[in-house]
Amino acid sequence: MFDEPEIADETNVALLSPRDSLSVKGHEANEQLLLDAWNSGKLHHAWLFTGPKGIGKASLGYQFARFILAGGGEGGGLFGDQPDSLKISAEHPVYRRMMSGGHSDFQILEKGMMNPDTKRVAENDIPVAIARKAIEFIRLTPAESDWRVILVDAADDLNRNAANALLKVLEEPPARAIFILISHAPGRLLPTIKSRCRKLTFKSIPDESVSELLVSQYPELGNEDAHALARLSEGSIGKAMELQDNGGLDLFRMVVSLLSHPQDLSLTKLHSLADTLSRKDAKENYIVFRNLIDWWFKRLLKILAGDHMPKPIFAEEYMAIEACKALMPLGKWLEAADLVNERLWQTEAPSNLDRRQVVIDAFLTLETLAQGR
Amino acid sequence: MKITIERAALLKALNHVQSVVERRNTIPILSNVLMQAQDGGLSLTATDMDIAIVDKVEATVNEAGSTTAPAHTLYDIVKKLPDGAQVNLSTNGDQLELVAGRSQFTLQTLPQDDFPVMTGGDMPTGFALTSSEAKLLIDKTRFAISTEETRYYLNGIYMHVAEGSDTLRAVATDGHRLARVEFPAPDGAAGMPGVIIPRKAVQELRKLIDETDGDISVNLSDTKIKFEAGATVLTSKLIDGTFPDYERVIPQGNDKIMSLDTRSFAEAVDRVSTIATEKMRAVKMAMDSGVVTLSASSQDSGTAVEEISVDYANDRIEIGFNSRYLLDIAQQIESGSAQFIMADPSSPTIVQDAEDKSALYVLMPMRV
Numbered sequence: 001m002f003d004e005p006e007i008a009d010e011t012n013v014a015l016l017s018p019r020d021s022l023s024v025k026g027h028e029a030n031e032q033l034l035l036d037a038w039n040s041g042k043l044h045h046a047w048l049f050t051g052p053k054g055i056g057k058a059s060l061g062y063q064f065a066r067f068i069l070a071g072g073g074e075g076g077g078l079f080g081d082q083p084d085s086l087k088i089s090a091e092h093p094v095y096r097r098m099m100s101g102g103h104s105d106f107q108i109l110e111k112g113m114m115n116p117d118t119k120r121v122a123e124n125d126i127p128v129a130i131a132r133k134a135i136e137f138i139r140l141t142p143a144e145s146d147w148r149v150i151l152v153d154a155a156d157d158l159n160r161n162a163a164n165a166l167l168k169v170l171e172e173p174p175a176r177a178i179f180i181l182i183s184h185a186p187g188r189l190l191p192t193i194k195s196r197c198r199k200l201t202f203k204s205i206p207d208e209s210v211s212e213l214l215v216s217q218y219p220e221l222g223n224e225d226a227h228a229l230a231r232l233s234e235g236s237i238g239k240a241m242e243l244q245d246n247g248g249l250d251l252f253r254m255v256v257s258l259l260s261h262p263q264d265l266s267l268t269k270l271h272s273l274a275d276t277l278s279r280k281d282a283k284e285n286y287i288v289f290r291n292l293i294d295w296w297f298k299r300l301l302k303i304l305a306g307d308h309m310p311k312p313i314f315a316e317e318y319m320a321i322e323a324c325k326a327l328m329p330l331g332k333w334l335e336a337a338d339l340v341n342e343r344l345w346q347t348e349a350p351s352n353l354d355r356r357q358v359v360i361d362a363f364l365t366l367e368t369l370a371q372g373r
Numbered sequence: 374m375k376i377t378i379e380r381a382a383l384l385k386a387l388n389h390v391q392s393v394v395e396r397r398n399t400i401p402i403l404s405n406v407l408m409q410a411q412d413g414g415l416s417l418t419a420t421d422m423d424i425a426i427v428d429k430v431e432a433t434v435n436e437a438g439s440t441t442a443p444a445h446t447l448y449d450i451v452k453k454l455p456d457g458a459q460v461n462l463s464t465n466g467d468q469l470e471l472v473a474g475r476s477q478f479t480l481q482t483l484p485q486d487d488f489p490v491m492t493g494g495d496m497p498t499g500f501a502l503t504s505s506e507a508k509l510l511i512d513k514t515r516f517a518i519s520t521e522e523t524r525y526y527l528n529g530i531y532m533h534v535a536e537g538s539d540t541l542r543a544v545a546t547d548g549h550r551l552a553r554v555e556f557p558a559p560d561g562a563a564g565m566p567g568v569i570i571p572r573k574a575v576q577e578l579r580k581l582i583d584e585t586d587g588d589i590s591v592n593l594s595d596t597k598i599k600f601e602a603g604a605t606v607l608t609s610k611l612i613d614g615t616f617p618d619y620e621r622v623i624p625q626g627n628d629k630i631m632s633l634d635t636r637s638f639a640e641a642v643d644r645v646s647t648i649a650t651e652k653m654r655a656v657k658m659a660m661d662s663g664v665v666t667l668s669a670s671s672q673d674s675g676t677a678v679e680e681i682s683v684d685y686a687n688d689r690i691e692i693g694f695n696s697r698y699l700l701d702i703a704q705q706i707e708s709g710s711a712q713f714i715m716a717d718p719s720s721p722t723i724v725q726d727a728e729d730k731s732a733l734y735v736l737m738p739m740r741v
Contacts, residue, residue, distance in 0.1 A: 093486060100487030101400035104422035104610075114399045121399070132522065139525040140423060140571065140610040141596035143491045174613050 018058035026205035051202030054238020131162035155181040204235025246288040263370035278356035297337035304330040374438030380458040386428040390419035405441035424609040425491040496592035500561035510543040513554040519547035526614030533567030551735040574609035632684040639703035646696035648677040656696040693741030
């Protein structure tokens, strides 16, 4: 016999990808609402989970899907009580098969799936051919359970034709079919899709919960760093993990240290930042860096425009904000932020410039502006 | 798991099951075949999550157990082994070792628990079909299955027991033509729910029937159907929809009957349709006493006319048909004589084998 595969215990699994995560933190009210909907016996066929990226929408979506496919979780108890939790354990066969992608009554729609028409992986969106496959799936009877579940993660990635194809089944859904749509930007969804769905809003998780989760996932992470990451990700555990996986905090430290003296950049620091970002395997890190810069300039501009000072990520950031504030007025900073962002995007087509040169150029441009030359 | 198995037996079983496994699969577990060894046999399962095929073969089981391994790789290996070879399969940790003579392979496996479970569940209805009955059900109807996605409930063969008459029926239609075949319902079929068998399952089942002479046992519920032929079991999901009330479109009052020679009719239609435009494919049939004139015309290529002698003694009528549909139906009629039962140029026409009334075809006319 083969060895039993390792089933990680709950604390370890708690934070893996949405597909694998066993429990979701910070959305107890939504969990209860779904449970009540199930227990009422009149479960709505389409659900739209909206809220910022990376806070547990898809995780709860998977959890709800598993609960449905397990026929109402692990049941309520000896006396036929209604189930009181959406959770099912890691040993449950439904959990195992959902994790392997081998549950025949579950269909995921996401980026990175094989397009059956072109036989290529659709990296950037969900094309109509993949949506059609999901529709074919929902037109067939379930094989293992009484239900079929389609999870769209995220509905924002559906291209126009795919969205329209999906709309058709949302309008006339077969019985015992459940659609769970995840959306980070529901404003951009087709209004006709939105109107078919019951909407569930997800709020960012408190910083404390994010840092707690981070420490449980990355035991090597110090408390202080965990708190900084939590603040940096603004209540999104997904974003915090992305930052942690790509050295986001260190990058942010370097940026802040440079921006403490924008008019007199330390060339050593600048080159060391550029070196870090130009490594062959640093493509993801660069994207994280670019998003951080964009996010931080927006933060700075809001403060300059009169917003109250937010809690700094760490003390050095406070100094950087003060330094930048003293240096130039809002108008100038708007121009500077635009210029820097524009430079940083030159690594993409059609320019395809070298990351190293682009980073150095962006900061030197900022320095020139800051010096008022 | 530790077993020894004849290469030919393993190859045959793998050949059966691997056909449902897609070559390019992004989900690793779906590229795998489930192997379960116990009680002197090895059972192999493959699935694409719509249908599952299980095949059982004899094997010397030294140690019972189960695992899953890449189906196509395994098939390719076994195919290349010399004929008559004894294959030893054993699991070692998360690997499968295959030894045959001096060849040795190690394959990555995935745990059985990750593998889709499609074969379980209650199937209250059960009956047996002879292989010729099963062939009849499929061959006489499957050409009419619709490929139109919007009417998904037509994308399969509707199998049910007819109300009132104790017959088992298979029906397929694409909205332009309809095929219905029936024969006395086998024991156990009475009271079965009407089911729509998806096209893919029909194709796999047809392959299965070709390889067996014995009976096919059928088990079904309102969500699944299972066909068992010899050592092979095919389980499929069903189309979740309501088949339209097809009886409504089978005309009852048609009174103009024409009999003709199937083969010369098919050949004539084929010749005349050469002229018919690619898009319309319309052929006009003008029935007069003792003769039918087939004609086609197209602005681009010209005209074609052919007469054939028929057995017809009624008023002259002209009806247009899609030539491809006419040919499809002519191919289904095995005896030499086919019967057209018509009413008027705008109503559906019934076509039947003059000698065998088990199958019935309905054709919508075209305006020409």
